[in-house]
Amino acid sequence: MLKFNDPAISIQNVTKKFDDHTVLNGLTFDIPRNKITTILGFSGAGKSTLLKHILGLLKPSSGVVEVLTQDLGLLDRIALREFRRNFGMLFQYAALFDSFTATENVAFPLREFTDLDIDEILDRAHGILDSVGIQKISHDKLPSELSGGMRKRVGLARALALSPQIMLYDEPTTGLDPITTKMVNELIVETAKIHKDRGLTSVIISHDVRASLAISDYVAFLDRGNIVEYLPAKEFANSPNPLVQEFVNL
Amino acid sequence: MNPLTLGRHLIERLGTEVISGIDGVGRMTNYLMRYFYWQTKPPFRIRLIFDQLYFIGNKSLFIICLAGSFTGAVMAYQTYFGFKLINVDSLVGPVVAITLAKELGPVLAGLIVAGRAGAAMAAQIGTMKVTEQVDALEVMGINSVQYLAVPRILATTLALPMLAAIFMFVGNFGSWVVGTKALLIDEAMYFSKLGEFMYLQDIWQGLIKSIVFGFIIAVIGTYFGFQVSKGAEGVGKGTNLAVVWGMISVLVLDYFLTSFLIQVL
Numbered sequence: 001m002l003k004f005n006d007p008a009i010s011i012q013n014v015t016k017k018f019d020d021h022t023v024l025n026g027l028t029f030d031i032p033r034n035k036i037t038t039i040l041g042f043s044g045a046g047k048s049t050l051l052k053h054i055l056g057l058l059k060p061s062s063g064v065v066e067v068l069t070q071d072l073g074l075l076d077r078i079a080l081r082e083f084r085r086n087f088g089m090l091f092q093y094a095a096l097f098d099s100f101t102a103t104e105n106v107a108f109p110l111r112e113f114t115d116l117d118i119d120e121i122l123d124r125a126h127g128i129l130d131s132v133g134i135q136k137i138s139h140d141k142l143p144s145e146l147s148g149g150m151r152k153r154v155g156l157a158r159a160l161a162l163s164p165q166i167m168l169y170d171e172p173t174t175g176l177d178p179i180t181t182k183m184v185n186e187l188i189v190e191t192a193k194i195h196k197d198r199g200l201t202s203v204i205i206s207h208d209v210r211a212s213l214a215i216s217d218y219v220a221f222l223d224r225g226n227i228v229e230y231l232p233a234k235e236f237a238n239s240p241n242p243l244v245q246e247f248v249n250l
Numbered sequence: 251m252n253p254l255t256l257g258r259h260l261i262e263r264l265g266t267e268v269i270s271g272i273d274g275v276g277r278m279t280n281y282l283m284r285y286f287y288w289q290t291k292p293p294f295r296i297r298l299i300f301d302q303l304y305f306i307g308n309k310s311l312f313i314i315c316l317a318g319s320f321t322g323a324v325m326a327y328q329t330y331f332g333f334k335l336i337n338v339d340s341l342v343g344p345v346v347a348i349t350l351a352k353e354l355g356p357v358l359a360g361l362i363v364a365g366r367a368g369a370a371m372a373a374q375i376g377t378m379k380v381t382e383q384v385d386a387l388e389v390m391g392i393n394s395v396q397y398l399a400v401p402r403i404l405a406t407t408l409a410l411p412m413l414a415a416i417f418m419f420v421g422n423f424g425s426w427v428v429g430t431k432a433l434l435i436d437e438a439m440y441f442s443k444l445g446e447f448m449y450l451q452d453i454w455q456g457l458i459k460s461i462v463f464g465f466i467i468a469v470i471g472t473y474f475g476f477q478v479s480k481g482a483e484g485v486g487k488g489t490n491l492a493v494v495w496g497m498i499s500v501l502v503l504d505y506f507l508t509s510f511l512i513q514v515l
Contacts (some may be wrong), residue, residue: 055389084391131488218342230272 002230004032006069008166008201008209009054014063016049024048024060025225031203031218036192037234038204038212040247041222047205048148050222054203055087057194062074090160093173095150096143102129102154103192109161128157131194132187147173149180155228156187160195167191169204173211187213209248214238221247260506281395281473285403288396295401302405303481306367307412313356313362314413315420321354322346322421326428330435339433343440344447346425347418351452356410360463363410364496368471371402372492375475376485386474399472403465410464411457451515459507466503467496 007030007160016024023046031037041047050056053065056072065072077081095132096105106125110116116124129139144153152172159167169188173181192202206212212219212233219236221229221244229241237248251259296319325346333339375398378384384394429435471492 057388081391084389087385087389088391093382095386097383097386098377098381112390112392126456151402242487 001015001227002232003031006033007031008033008068011053011205012051012064012066014053014060014065016046016053016058017061023225024053027063027226029220029227029230031201033201034196034199035217036188036202036204036215037220038206039220039222039228040206040209040212042247043207045222046221046225048170051168051205054168055084055089067236078220079177085162086165088162088164088166088169089169090152090155090159090172091172092174094143094155096112096151096154096158098143101140101142101155102134102146102150105143105154106157106161109158113162125157125161128161129154132157132191143225147180149183152176152180152184155186156191160191161199163195165199166203167195168202169202169206170206171206171241173206173208181208181211185215189215209250256268269390274321277477278469278473281476282469284395285399285469287395289400289404291393291396295397298397298401299405299408301370302401302473303409306363306402306406306410310363310366310413311408311416314359314417317358317362318350318355318417319422319424321358322350322416322424322426323428325349325354325369325421326433331428332432333388336371339435340443341433341447342429342433343425343444346429347422347444348452350418350421351448351456352508353456353504355421356456356460356463357416358484359410359414359417359460360467360500361497363406363464364467364471364500365415365493367406368467369493370491371468371471372475372478372489373485375399375472376478376488379388379476379478379512380481390391394476399468399476402472403468406468406471408463409463410467411460413509418453449483454515455508455511458511459504462503463500469497470499490492 006154011027011029012028014024015022015139026082027050039047039050049058053072054067056067056075059073067083072080072082072083079247094104097108097245100108100130102141103122103125106128107121110121110124112123126136126139130136134153134157135152138146138150146154172188173184176184188202188204191198196208204212204216213236216233219229219231220227221236221239221241223243229239229244231239236244239245239248328341329342329345330339333341333345345402371443375384379479384398387394405447426440430440474488474492477491478484
């Protein structure tokens with residue numbers, strides 16, 4: 001298992017049970033800072049549950065989740081909410097607020113969490129939208145008027161609005177056509193590059209093995225609540241683990 | 251099926267229903283506690299409360315005025331022909347006014363708001379839930395109950411008494427038009443009897459009821475919105491439950507509130 005000094009996220013012997021059903025089973029692994037790490041796995045392997053633990057939306061039945069050296073179990077409800085501002089998250093279907101325009105969606109976290117005046121907020125929102133490739137003509141469109149790829153871009157812009165330390169991508173390319181998939185993958189790499197100086201850590205939850213190998217620095221494979229393989233992306237395809245081989249060769 | 255198996259099935263079914271009922275009460279209690287907790291925590295999003303007041307109050311005005319005026323008018327007609335038989339037709343004004351103030355104003359305004367705004371709340375929040383917009387709020391560190399439920403519940407609690415008061419007013423207007431212009435009750439007598447028999451407590455009773463109804467309708471609407479799962483079908487089911495339980499709550503609570511308020515006012 002890979003070990004890192006000063007990881008961004010450290011999962012230590014985490015078990016999560018829902019009644020009698022064990023979803024995470026003594027899970028232990030680290031996610032390095034300033035890198036792109038993808039967590040692969042079959043449906044029901046526990047990927048979403050792991051993501052919710054990283055965000056502090058679920059508490060482990062046992063074990064410790066440390067994010068940016070902070071043990072999430074030691075934070076109370078209010079402190080945990082404030083701590084979540086360290087995260088940006090791109091949801092599978094972008095999860096844009098459908099009654100807000102693209103600009104309003106990006107401005108939303110700035111309005112909620114900063115003391116900036118409205119003009120500064122709008123300036124910043126437009127700047128972030130420009131940086132993810134949304135043209136001015138689309139700034140005032142509602143999510144329903146945007147294509148799937150554009151919605152992802154706006155979702156990413158909203159996630160980046162508060163300059164998070166950790167970007168989480170939940171199945172970022174599921175359900176997209178090949179061209180949009182390529183665009184989203186390039187966007188993830190580009191975002192990591194642009195924000196590398198301030199140490200942005202990217203974590204991707206995905207089924208897409210090919211894209212994961214192409215864009216990630218490290219790839220972990222989750223099966224039945226445990227990491228069964230964790231390697232640099234370049235070595236992942238050569239893993240001797242039969243489950244990994246089955247997944248890679250699907 | 252033999253009687254023993256049938257009996258076992260019935261007992262199992264009954265047990266499942268009881269457990270499900272207790273589970274529902276527990277969830278609702280938990281939801282209410284979360285609401286009261288987050289209601290007192292900053293930031294207080296006044297703009298969102300005004301947005302909801304506009305939607306629940308202002309956008310319901312037309313239907314409230316329409317329902318109120320015709321309810322008052324038809325009440326005047328019905329009571330007139332009954333009262334005429336015993337020569338007390340001059341009491342049409344106060345009877346309609348008291349009925350509107352104590353019962354019809356708060357109950358009908360409550361039913362209209364449950365059907366209109368309660369359903370909209372469940373549908374809006376339910377859709378946000380299934381499209382991960384609620385998750386997006388939580389991930390940003392914004393409590394979804396505080397952001398989505400608190401403004402809606404406060405706004406409905408404030409809006410319904412105002413709507414009920416408008417319902418009472420336009421209902422009395424309808425009654426006055428029908429009573430004095432169509433049924434030719436003496437106008438001076440109409441207002442004199444109204445002043446004689448109508449008390450401020452009657453209006454207070456209706457307003458207090460509508461405050462409680464507004465709170466309950468919004469709690470139920472938002473609760474079923476947050477309970478939604480399983481896509482469009484779940485949103486439809488949540489909306490349906492919000493309307494049905496909102497209306498049932500208004501009608502059942504009306505009885506208990508009436509028996510309580512009659513004692514204290």
